[in-house]
Amino acid sequence: MRRLSVLLCSGTACQSSGALAVKQALVEAITAQGLSDEIQIVETGCMGPCELGPILLIYPDGVHYVRVKPADAQEIVSEHFLKGRPVRRLVWSAPAPEPRTIPFFARQKKIVLGNCGQINPEKIEEYIAQGGYEALAKALTRMTPEEVIAEITRSGLRGRGGAGFPTGKKWQAVREAKGHPKYVICNADEGDPGAFMDRAILEGDPHSVLEGMAIAAYAVGAEKGYIYVRAEYPLAVKRLEVAIAQARKLGLLGPRLFDTDFSFDVELRMGAGAFVCGEETALIASIEGKRGEPRPRPPYPATSGLFGKPTLINNVETFANVRHVILNGGDWLAQMGTATSKGTKVFALAGQVKNTGLVEVPMGITLRELIFDLGGGVPQGRKFKAVQIGGPSGGCLPESLLDVPIDYESLKDYGAIMGSGGVIVLDSSSCMVNVAKFFLEFIADESCGKCVPCRVGTRLMLQLLEKIARGEGTEEDLAELERLAHFVKDASLCGLGQTAPNPVLSTLRYFRDEYLAHIRDKACPAGVCPDLIHYVIDPDLCRACDLCRRACPTGAVEGQPGVPPYRIWLEKCIRCGACFEACPFGAVQKRPGRKG
Amino acid sequence: MTVEKTAILQGFPRSPDVLLALLHALQRANPQNYLTPEDLRLAAEYLGLPLSRVHDAVTFYTMFSLRPRGRHILRVCGSPTCHLGGAGSVLAELERKLGIKAGETTPDGLFTLEVTSCLGVCGVAPVMMVDEEVVGNLTPKRVREILRRLREEG
Numbered sequence: 001m002r003r004l005s006v007l008l009c010s011g012t013a014c015q016s017s018g019a020l021a022v023k024q025a026l027v028e029a030i031t032a033q034g035l036s037d038e039i040q041i042v043e044t045g046c047m048g049p050c051e052l053g054p055i056l057l058i059y060p061d062g063v064h065y066v067r068v069k070p071a072d073a074q075e076i077v078s079e080h081f082l083k084g085r086p087v088r089r090l091v092w093s094a095p096a097p098e099p100r101t102i103p104f105f106a107r108q109k110k111i112v113l114g115n116c117g118q119i120n121p122e123k124i125e126e127y128i129a130q131g132g133y134e135a136l137a138k139a140l141t142r143m144t145p146e147e148v149i150a151e152i153t154r155s156g157l158r159g160r161g162g163a164g165f166p167t168g169k170k171w172q173a174v175r176e177a178k179g180h181p182k183y184v185i186c187n188a189d190e191g192d193p194g195a196f197m198d199r200a201i202l203e204g205d206p207h208s209v210l211e212g213m214a215i216a217a218y219a220v221g222a223e224k225g226y227i228y229v230r231a232e233y234p235l236a237v238k239r240l241e242v243a244i245a246q247a248r249k250l251g252l253l254g255p256r257l258f259d260t261d262f263s264f265d266v267e268l269r270m271g272a273g274a275f276v277c278g279e280e281t282a283l284i285a286s287i288e289g290k291r292g293e294p295r296p297r298p299p300y301p302a303t304s305g306l307f308g309k310p311t312l313i314n315n316v317e318t319f320a321n322v323r324h325v326i327l328n329g330g331d332w333l334a335q336m337g338t339a340t341s342k343g344t345k346v347f348a349l350a351g352q353v354k355n356t357g358l359v360e361v362p363m364g365i366t367l368r369e370l371i372f373d374l375g376g377g378v379p380q381g382r383k384f385k386a387v388q389i390g391g392p393s394g395g396c397l398p399e400s401l402l403d404v405p406i407d408y409e410s411l412k413d414y415g416a417i418m419g420s421g422g423v424i425v426l427d428s429s430s431c432m433v434n435v436a437k438f439f440l441e442f443i444a445d446e447s448c449g450k451c452v453p454c455r456v457g458t459r460l461m462l463q464l465l466e467k468i469a470r471g472e473g474t475e476e477d478l479a480e481l482e483r484l485a486h487f488v489k490d491a492s493l494c495g496l497g498q499t500a501p502n503p504v505l506s507t508l509r510y511f512r513d514e515y516l517a518h519i520r521d522k523a524c525p526a527g528v529c530p531d532l533i534h535y536v537i538d539p540d541l542c543r544a545c546d547l548c549r550r551a552c553p554t555g556a557v558e559g560q561p562g563v564p565p566y567r568i569w570l571e572k573c574i575r576c577g578a579c580f581e582a583c584p585f586g587a588v589q590k591r592p593g594r595k596g
Numbered sequence: 597m598t599v600e601k602t603a604i605l606q607g608f609p610r611s612p613d614v615l616l617a618l619l620h621a622l623q624r625a626n627p628q629n630y631l632t633p634e635d636l637r638l639a640a641e642y643l644g645l646p647l648s649r650v651h652d653a654v655t656f657y658t659m660f661s662l663r664p665r666g667r668h669i670l671r672v673c674g675s676p677t678c679h680l681g682g683a684g685s686v687l688a689e690l691e692r693k694l695g696i697k698a699g700e701t702t703p704d705g706l707f708t709l710e711v712t713s714c715l716g717v718c719g720v721a722p723v724m725m726v727d728e729e730v731v732g733n734l735t736p737k738r739v740r741e742i743l744r745r746l747r748e749e750g
Contacts (some may be wrong), residue, residue, distance in 0.1 A: 012730050195718075272620065430680060
C-alpha cells in the first residue's frame, strides 16, 4: 500500500534547475529508510511556478516544497515522510501547507493545464484514469462529425496561437473542402519569445493534444495527422513519441478506433530552427521538406494545404481544449470568458516579475491581476514600468493600461495583442528603446527574406534604432521610423512582417520621452544603452578591494588596494560594465548621460 | 558510403518530405555535428531530389551546419526575457572563457558557441542548452562551473 505520493515537477524548467538530481537523492534517502514500498515518486509535467523549482507536491498531505536541493532530500524523508513533520523552511508560503489556498493557484482555473503536474505524462494509464480518451469515444460512437463541429462552434473556442480564428468555422471549412486525403496538423512550433505554454502542455499532458487531434480528424474527415514541433524542445519530442507509441498500442491511434470505421494516426515532424515556421503556410512547406517560407493566402490551407490537400491547422492549446468541450458541452466553455473570447487562456509570466511561470485563467482577466495578484508584482522593490504582451507581434503597455481586461480584441486598440499569451514584465531597469531594438533585431534576423518590405524594411528600422541608441539620432528619425513601420505593416507578405513593427510603434506611443532623452539629452534614463551612460564609483561604498581595477580591460580604473575610493577615468572607459559586475558592494554605479 | 550512413538512410521512406528528419539524423551521427558535402549528396540521391534543393533547405534552417562544430554545442538563449535576466553577461563570460565569439568553435574542437532564439524556458531565465540539456538560472559563476564539468568529461 502506497502511503505517500511525491509528485516531482519534471518539466524542462525544473529539470534545468536540477529536478532529476533531487529525484535521485530522494530515491536514495527513501531506500535508506526502507520506505520504498510506501512512497512512490511520480515525475509530472509543469506545475506552473517555474521560478521556484525544483518543486515537490506531496499527496495526500498537499504540502508543496519549493527550491528543493538534493541536500534537502535526507531531511524531507526523515522528518516528513517518516515522522510526519513537514520541513517548514522548504514549504511554499508557510504556514498554510494547502496548495489550493496559495494565491498563485487559487486565482487559476486549470482546464487545459488540469493534468499538468498531476499525472505522469509518460503513462497513458494515468491520463485514462483522469477521463482521458473518453471524449474521443463519445465523439466517435455517439456523435456525428457535424455534431462535433456544432459543439465546438457553440463553445466559441478560438485559435490559441494568437490570431484567434473561430475553431468551429475552420473545422467546417475543412470538412466542406473538396479533395482527398485531408490532413490535420498540430502547430507546436512555439517560438514567440516569452511564450512557453505549448511546451508545458506537450511535456505535461501530451495525450490531450493527440485526443484533440483525433476528434478534429473525425470531424473534418482526415485520417492522418502531423505534429510539427520545434527541435529546440527535445523533452516535448520525447514525451510525444512515448505518447504516440502508447496510444497506438492501446488502439487509440491507428485503424478502426473504438470499432468504428474511423482510422487516424499521427506522425511527428521536427523543425530545424526557423521562427517563421510558426506561420501556417511556412509550416506546411517545412513539413513537405522545403524551406519554411510563407506563401500568399488564399488559397487557405483549409482548401489547399499540406501536399495541396485540404488541411486543418490548430495550435497545441487549441487542441488541448477540444476534449473538454466534447465532454462538458460547448455551453460549458462559453460561460467562461468575455463576450467575444470564451474559455480560459494560459499565460506565461516572465521577465521582472516575482512568480515566473505558467498560469491558466478565464479570458477577461486584467493585466494588473495577472502581474500583481498572480505574478506577485515586481521583485526587489523596483518599480513596474511596462508589460510586453503578445511576443514580437505584440506591444509594450504602460501602467495606465493595466486595468484593460485581456481578450483577443481588447488590446488591439492600444497597440498590443494577447497573442499566444507571453507576458514579459519590465521594471525601471529596462530601457524601452533597447527593448524595441531587441525585438526588431529578432525579427530582422528571423525574416525569411522572401518579401522586400519585411526583409529590407525591418533592417532599415533597426539601423535607425541603433543610431538612436548610440545617441546619434534626431527627431526626424522618429518620424522616419514611424513611416517605415507603417510601410512594413501594410506591405509584408505574412503575419511576421505585418506585426513586426508593433513593439516599436507601441514604445514610441507610450514611452516617447525615453526616445527623446536618447536624442536630445544623449542619455539613457534606465542606464542600459552603453553609449549613453557613464560609470562612477561611490566613494562612500568603495572598499578599495581592487576587483574593479582588475576587471577593467582598458585600465580606466585607478586606485590602490586598501585605499578608498577608487575612480574611473571616463576618457579611457569603454562602458563594458566589467567593473560594475565585479563590484561586490554596489559602489560602481551607472549614471545616465554620455560623459568623457 | 559507410555502413552507418546506409543504415541511417534506410531508416527513412524514400519520400521528399522526410528531408529535414533525414538531415537531422545525418548531422547527429557526425561527431563534429555538421553535414558534409557527401551527406547532402546522399540525401539528395536517396530522396530523388536535386542537390540544389537539399542545399536550399540546409542553408535556410539555423540548426544545420555546413562547417565542423564542436563536440558540445552551447546555445545561449537570445530572447528578450533572457536578455533582461542577464544573458549578456552570461554570453560574455562564455566568450571570455572559451576565447571565441558566438558562432565560432574552439580550436580544440570541444565547444561551439551559438546564440539561439527563445528556448521557451523563460521562467528560469537566462538559459542555455548544453547539447540536449537545458540549464537555467545562469550566472557567470555557473557558466564557469558548467565549462569545468564539460572539460572534465572531455
